[in-house]
Amino acid sequence: MRRVVAHLDLDAFFAAVEVLENPALAGVPLVVGGDPLGRGVVATASYEARAFGIRSAMSSAEAHRRCPSAVVVRPDMARYKRHSEGLWALVRAAVPVVEQVGIDEGYLDLADIAPTAGEARRFLLALQRRIRAETGLGASFGCGTGKTVAKIASDADKPVGLVVVAAGREEEFLAPLPLRALPGIGPKADKRLQVAGLERIGQLADLDDESLRLILPGATGRDLRERARGIDPRPVVAASGPSVTIGNEETFDHDIGDPAILSEHAARMAVGATERMLKEGLVARTVTVKLRYPDFRILSRATSAGQPTGDPTEITRLAELALQRALRDRPPPIRLLGVSVSRLVKGEQLHLPLEDESA
C-alpha cells in the first residue's frame, strides 16, 4: 500500500503559548529563554524576534544586543505541556495513527484517510485550520511517502506551512536542499561529508557505492543515502499499547553541579524505572539518561546491555555509564535529570522448551 506520512511541527510553540496566555505580547518581539543579563540562551523566539536575527540556542545576551526591546519570558514547561495535551488530543481524534515525538512535533499516518497527495493536502489544510481555531496555535505540515521527506517538508514553508511532496517527487524535492536539512546526520558523519565537499542532499543521493563506502562506511552511510533519495521505510508507530519507554524525570529546585549527587539521583530513578518496568512484566536492553542544562538545552545518552535485563543493579549501572558519558560531553550544572528504560521485551522469565525442542 502507498504510504502517506505527515509531519506536524508547531510554529514557535513556546512563544505562541506565551502570547495566548498574555495577548499583550502579540506582535511584540518575544524571546522565551534565560536571563539576558545572565548566561542563559534562547529557547524559542517569536517570528517578530526572528526578524531581528534572533534564533534558538543563541545566547540571551546576544539576543538582547540584536533587539534590546524584545520581551524576555522564562520558560514555563507545565504551561506548554498543558497546551500541547489539548493539541494532541485534537490530532488523535482526527488521525488514527499518531506518533508524537516531542511536545511540539509528531508524525501522522494518513494512508487510510487521505491516500493521495491531493486528499492529503485537503485533509491537512482543514486540520491546520481546526488547530488554529480550537487551540490558537500555528502548525506547519509536511507530507510525503516517508518520515524524512515529511519532516523536511514541514520546515520548508514555516510558519503555517503546508508542503505536500507527491510520490515519486521526493528526490527532486530533496536534491537542492543543504545537507544539514537531512535529519540523522551526526557530528562525525557531518564532518566526513564536509571533508568530501558535499553540500547538497542531492550530492549524497548521487554517490555510487564505492564513493559512499569511502566517505561514510557501513550501515550509517547506506541509510543516509537512502534517506537522501527520499526512501525511508520507518513506520509511524502510535505510542499507545505496551510502553515503548518507561521512566521519569525531575527538575531540581537548584541546579546541581556535583556529579556524585547526580549519580545518586540517577541510581534512585533507575531503580524506580526498573520496578515499574517489572510490574508490566518487561525487561529492558537500553537505559537512557536525559539532562537539561540551565540554558534549557537537552543532552541525552543511552547505554545498552548485551541481553535484556530486569535487574535493578544492572539498570543502575547502565544509567551511571550513560550519565558519565553525558557529563563528559558537557559538564554540570544540571537543571533536570531523567532516566528511562527502553527496548523493552516481555518474558524476563525464561520458558521451558515445551513445544518444539529443536527450536
Next chain:
Amino acid sequence: MKIRCNREHLADRLAQAARAASTRANLQSAAHVRLTAESSEAPVELAATDLEMTLRVPLTADVEEPGSVLLPAKIAPELIRALNGETVELSAQDDGRVLVSAGSSSYTLYGLPVDEFPQLPEIDHEQVFETDSAVFADVVGRVKRAASRDESRPVLTGALVRFESDRITMAATDSYRLAVAEAPLSKAPPESIEAIIPVKALEEVVRLAGSDGKPLSVAIGEGLVTFGIDGIWLSVRRIEGQFPNFTALKPDGVEQSATIAKDELLEVVRRVGIVVRQNTPVRVELAPGQLSLQARTADVAEGAESIPVAATGTETIEIGFNHEFLRDGIESVPGDEVKLSLISSLRPALLESVDGAFWYVIMPIRI
C-alpha cells in the same frame, strides 16, 4: 417424588454434590442438583455437573414415592441446613416445584423441570481399579501448583497422571516450572494407563478422599476419567492433547549442586520473599561453601541471606528466580532435604528430593 431423611445428612450431601454444579449464568439447568429416588430399595442419588465435572453422591432416605426433581444448587443446601428439626421431607409439586418441610417450616423451591437437566456421562464400571487414596493425594499435592491457570493452553491446566504396575507418576507444568512426582503403589491397574486430568478435579478428589485412607476407585475411559470414594463418584472429561515429554526436560550437565536442609532453606526463602514485589527476582548464588539469596524492591526494602552448604562443584553460579516458583518448588519436595542443582544463570535449575522421587525444574529470570 416424595422422600424423608435426616436433615443434617441431606444438607451435607447436597453441599457435596453442589460443588460440581455450574456457576455460569447461561447454564441454568446445570445450576441444579438432581435428586433421583428410583425405588424404596435403591439409595437416592444426588447429581450435579458443570458439563466438565460430574459428582454423584448417595443419600440415605426413605422413599415414599419414586421420582426425581431438580433442586437449586445455590440455596437448597443452605436452606436445608438452616431448618429446624431432625427430619426433613421433600415432595415434588407441579412444574418442578419442590415442597420442603421440616418441623413447623414449609418452603417451596422453584426448580426447573427435571427433563432439562444435562445428560450425565455413563460410568464404565468394568474399567474400575482400586488404588491408594493417600498416595494419590500426596502426589497431587506435590505437582498441582506447577499447573497452568491459562485456559488458552488447556493441556497445561491438567496434570499428566500415569499408573504403572507398581507406581504412580504425576507431572504438571505451566512452562515456567515443571513438577514431577512418583510414588510406589500397593494397588494398581493391571496395565499401564495414563490421562491428562484437570487439576481442579484432582483437587476435588483429594478433598473427597479426606485423610482416613479410604480406597480410591479409578476408571480411565476414552474421554472420561472417574474416581470413586465411599460411594461418591466424580467423573471428569480428560483433557485432549499431548502432554510435554517431561523426562526430556530434566536438566543434565549440572555444574554445581548442594543438598540443603529443607526447613532452613524454606525459612530463608519465605523471609527474603517478604521484600519481593511482583516480578522482582530472588537472586540465588550457589558457591562452593555457601548459598546466598538476595532480593530487592526499589523504595521498599532489600535483604540478603546466606546458608553454609557443601556444594559438589567448584564454580559459583548466580541465578534469578521468581519467588513464588522457588518457594512452591521447595515446599513440594518431600523429606527433610532438598537438592539444588544449577547449570548456569540462564539454564533450567533442578530442585529434587534426595531419593529422586520428586523433581521440580524451574526456569530462571534473566538477571
